Amino acid sequence: MVERGTENAEKDETARLLAALCSLSTPEEARAFLADLCTAREIDDLSQRLAVASMLSAGASYVDVSHATGASSTTVSRVSKCLNGPAGGYRMVLARIGDEA
Structure with a gap:
């Protein structure tokens, strides 16, 4: 508690x-x-998640995203859930940096 x-x-x-x-x-x-x-690893992980979101937003398959970024299937799935979720953080940022699908 x-x-x-x-x-x-x-x-x-x-x-x-x-x-x-x-x-x-x-x-x-x-x-x-x-x-x-952050540690260098944490920055790399955050960068990887943004790359995953960008690729998913552009219509890439989970398998293609995983192979291209080195992200685990769990990470790709989690990012996809957030990308399509109600918070909209990934969508907002991708639109602002010109990476939206």
Whole structure:
């Protein structure tokens, strides 16, 4: 069971992280922040998920996406679920970077 104070602190920390991400203005700033925040492996994993979303959005099959990106079938499936889910984060970002299908 999560204590009430802990839950609020986690929400505050998440809000702070979101504000930090929104404060970034350039790819260079984003690269510097990610380099400080994440391991190289975590950045690679995030990059791979975006590549998977881009390929799925363009109509590629799960097998083709997995082979091209090296992502596991579980990762491809999870990204597909998010890509087609209600949050719309992948769709929004892909549209903004010109990678939408």
